[in-house]
Amino acid sequence: MAERYSSFAPGGTAWLLQRVTAAFLVIVLAFHFFLLHFVNHAADVTFAGTQARMENVGYFLTMVLFLIAGTFHGVNGVYNALVNQGLAGTQKKVVLAVLVIASVALIAQGTYVAVEMAGW
Amino acid sequence: MYEHDVIVVGAGGAGLRAAVAADEAGADVALVSKLHPVRSHTGAAEGGINAALQEGDDWELHAYDTMKGSDYLGDAPAVETLAQDAPEDTIKLEHWGMPFSREEDGRVSQRPFGGLSYPRTTYAGAETGHHLLHVMYEQVVKRGIQVYDEWYVMDLAVSDEDDPNERDCHGIVAYDVQTGNIEGFKANDGVVLATGGPGQAFDHTTNAVSCTGDGHAMAYRAGAPLEDMEFIQFHPTSLPSTGVLISEGVRGEGGILYNNDGERFMFEHGYANNSGELASRDVVARAELTEVQEGRGVEDEYVHLDMRHLGEERILDRLENILHLAEDFEGVDGLIEPMPVKPGQHYAMGGIEVDENGQTCIDGLYAAGECACVSVHGGNRLGGNALPELIVFGKRAGYHAAGKDLGEPEIRTGYGDDVEDETDTELPVQPGAAGLGTADDVAADGGERTDGSRSSSEARSDGGVVADADGVLEQTVEDARVHVDSLMDKDTGVQHAEIRQKLQNAMTDYVNVFRTEEGVKKALTLIRECREEYQDVYVDDPSTTFNTDLQQTIETRNLIDVAETIALGALVRNEFRGAHWRQENQTRDDENWLKHTLISWEDGEPNIFYRPVILEGEEKTYEPKVRSY
Amino acid sequence: MSTQQPEQPESQEAPKDPEMRGAESPVDEKEKEDGEIDQTTADKSELEGETVLIKVFRYDPEVEGKQEPRFDDFHVPFSKGMTVLDAVMYARDHYDSSLTFRHSCRQAVCGSDAFFVNGKQRLGCKTQMADLEHPVRIEPLPHQEVVKDLVVDMDHFYDQMHTVEPYFQNEETPDSSDLEEQRQTRENREKVKMSTRCIWCGACMSSCNIAAGDNEYLGPAAINKAYRFAMDNREPEDVKEHRLRILEQEHGVWRCQTQFSCTEVCPKDIPLTEHIQELKREAVKKNLKFW
């Protein structure tokens, strides 16, 4: 009976991380929005301003973490949604691989950009 | 054809328990049921399971109470077996995970119940039957017992010796409701019938739509006698539109019954000057009906049960589920209106005659549960005594069918030298098979064949008795196919629903709580009419997929047979005992009636006879006493 | 039967609507009926003596004219306390004996008659006609294949129920001949109480979008069944872990997206979503232990 499900995959970790990142995102996202639309008007953003913020190591780290958390949360969400819709077998493996590559690329690119912004 | 060692027909509490027992005893078991097991009517039981579990209580007290409750029509060996086995079997349910209500110290709770000298009703909330049914089914799943659900069992494959005591049961014939296939099931060791009650013989019943007495009718036509069929318990508080049961708890908490004139009739009309609404079930039921018959019923149909004065808080605390029942099934809010109630058929004390091991007089044929009559309930069943009966006698039947030695039974079955024939009662009409017309008509009638024998006319015409198991089974399958074809082929005639309604009305009008000679005779006449109309029955639905029209048509035939035995029993037993009341003789007549009524089907005719009650127990004899509480 | 009753349902002959959009059956007819019968929840007393219109899904693979699903109209005389089940039974017994549906207890314990009534999964016997908008549309449970009329194939539901090993597992019970039970606290019984009420009607499973999309998803009823055992202290710890492992499978608890429709339709008011969520947390807790 239980053996019907041969692929033993405890989904608990991903599920938990999705919640943890969500909780984290609430805070940073609110901060991010506030900072860039209300405190500093988006239209007034200049490279200099960005650099000034990015030079602060705390801010830099927060933003990178924000990116990692957001990427994981978003990509994992997308993946779950597809699996729920019945994605299975090879297709599923391919999608997972594509998503992982995209995430890694996104995070790498984002971090690179942030480093560049900080001017290091 | 399918083949198993033991075949259990019906998957309510009794059937499931029998299957588990047979499996434990090493047999290859199959359950065949017209409903998926968890749909069985055992799930509706609320109150609890009687078992002497606690210190201070013991099985002898339970046996004594049961015998007294039965109005001394229970057989002592059966009653004592029930009381002795119930504790262990109840504990076994607990070990299987049944969620019984608990005491502070973590032990199972027991509560007082009507007619018991000790609080020994073990319960799981107000849904004991539901839990019992599910726990038993879980055991069946655990053991991997084969279940054929939504297979309607049509007939028993029984050899056709003249004397029923010499017949053998070799299996069953069932109809796959999903596909319309008719198949034989061979039983190497035994067939256990556990098909539940016959409540649908009445118009107004707390029983499910599936309670159509199929097992009764099959066993009856195969030659096993039906015992004490006249003893039907009516519950005084059921909802008029559906028959849903309103627990005795409402009256226990102080609910009051009123008639249409707003009178508290239990007192004002002197039905029970001491206990009023709390008088025993039969007394209250008779009072309600008298009110209605004398024109003081609400809408000429029911009376009011009022609990508003108990106050919202108390009602919500103790009777909350009653509020839901009244709201869901009657559209009445019990907090602001009185609830309509009337007596409803509730339980059949009688059934297929069996001994303590569940065996009928036919070799290899067993019965257990409400369809059987080991005779533990006699003339009247105590609340909470049916569920232990299911597990105790279900288990015994399963064991015995699987070949386990349970010792020699003390109860005798079948027609034998210890019985007394019925001689004096005059019948208004000829009961039994109707219109022995053409072979087709008779096949449509589903039971008797043209020459009155058990097997089909074709088999008989070549002169021989079919004796070997496979032959008997094949023949029965063939008969069933002919039967179904003939029902399906007809395009005009009467529909079963009409006949069923007429039958149910006849029973509720004349064989209800009140029984008079004249009334019961009227009922027999009407039943006869139903039988004759049934000759013209046809099935409108041409489909072989899930044809419930066909299934119900066959059930209706069974109801006719069962209703007839109830009415016959009610006619011959001219006394007032337990739930059976007769206008002509309103006292218990121990001199003439300490005996069971037995009715068997012989050559298409009911044969009525009697067997004395066994009052000698293991150690003591139960002396009939006045039944007062 | 009143003389105003049509002997046969009006739409007997032709498959009205091949698209099966039964609710939108021919417009003019619908409007006419709207006028006749109070649209909103009808006042109970107002309905007295009236007839109510039910529109019932019909399908039979073998019968011509029913192979393509259609809706039949039945006018049923209303009486106080009438349930949806009473109405279909009346229609079957008086107008069309081939109208097919499962039913048995008439009191919400056998779980046979879960239908899709006016767009919601409900038990026929537990739903008052007077509480519904009229006309009343009755269909078989969605997300399951239709065998005939209102009868759906329940096999898949049963399979899922059986997958969670729905039986008590404790090899160490006391000897039953000593009449000794396993002890259980009242609190623990209270904890599992609601979960033990399930009557296997399948309404929850039918209402769940996830179960519809993923056939292997255990579904709310089976998870609830597992909850019933996992939370019962009479079962030893290792059995509980075993149960959680079953629930953690790919198609187990994680699939639930907390849509709550199961909880909303359950006729036994079992807090299904809550139970599923609790099991997710239990599983996470168990996994954290290994870190």
Place this chain on the structure above:
Amino acid sequence: MSQSYNRGLIEDFGRWKEFSAGMWAWIFHKFTGWMLIGYLFTHIAVLSSALTSPEAYTNTIQGLESLFIIRVLEVGLLAVAVFHILNGLRLLMVDLGVGLDAQDKSFYASLVLTAIITIASVPTFMDGVTI
């Protein structure tokens, strides 16, 4: 004989009219989640202009921000994000088993709050742009 009828997609998705609060919440959450992840990719792409030169970065951002359509899209993004956050909080509560009885109310509350916050922030977002 024992063939059965599969009502197919109508059953799965054709009954949106009959959806309940929890199902709508699920759909909206999905939709907004996908929008957000889509935006995240775009966002990083836009920011990558910083790699070219500081001026390119400043110009890109300011150029985009001067477009009316971008401002409208930003308001949309805000709505999407706010809903996703609020409903995400609702889901987190559900996961913790808090306030399950109010799950439908909290969904409606998320919708209303999203609308209020979005409308209230329109002036800020639209500040200094012309069509």
